Amino acid sequence: MSADAVTWTFAVLQVGTAIGIVVFWATWLRTEHHPASYPEGFLAHERAFVLPDSVLAALLAAAAMLELAGHRLGPGLALVAAGMLLFLGLIDAAYFARHGMFARERGGAGNTAIVAWMLLLAALLAIRHL
Numbered sequence: 001m002s003a004d005a006v007t008w009t010f011a012v013l014q015v016g017t018a019i020g021i022v023v024f025w026a027t028w029l030r031t032e033h034h035p036a037s038y039p040e041g042f043l044a045h046e047r048a049f050v051l052p053d054s055v056l057a058a059l060l061a062a063a064a065m066l067e068l069a070g071h072r073l074g075p076g077l078a079l080v081a082a083g084m085l086l087f088l089g090l091i092d093a094a095y096f097a098r099h100g101m102f103a104r105e106r107g108g109a110g111n112t113a114i115v116a117w118m119l120l121l122a123a124l125l126a127i128r129h130l
Contacts, residue, residue: 003068003070006128007068010064010078010125012064013121013124014060014064014121015060015061017057017060017121018056018057018058018061018064019057021053021054021060024053025053028046029050037106039099039101042099045095052084052088053088055084056081056085056088059077059080059081059084060078062077063075063077063080075129076129078125079129079130082123082125082129083122085125086118086119086122088118089115089118089119089122090119092114092115092118093115093119096111096115
């Protein structure tokens with residue numbers, strides 16, 4: 001493995017994001033939620049993201065490992081992950097904006113950080129690999 005510093009940096013960002021996704025869902029699924037404090041249908045909406053986010057986490061980790069190993073499939077897989085990050089980030093952004101979830105009293109700082117990171121990482125991966 002003779003990956004350069006940029007490849008290592010992107011690998012750390014991808015694996016860190018994958019770990020963050022897993023930790024988020026492990027925590028969220030074990031936390032009691034009070035439906036009255038969320039928009040109607042929010043809990044069902046969120047639960048629908050468990051599967052695609054899990055696939056995204058696996059793709060991010062696999063792409064990072066493949067790129068570090070110098071495998072030719074790494075960059076393409078990273079672009080697939082970038083597309084998923086963009087799509088899922090935009091869905092969250094639209095939903096949160098429509099339902100006031102960027103407001104401070106509704107966890108707006110955390111919601112903003114999640115959406116911003118997803119869109120930023122998508123852009124960085126696309127710039128790197130296109």
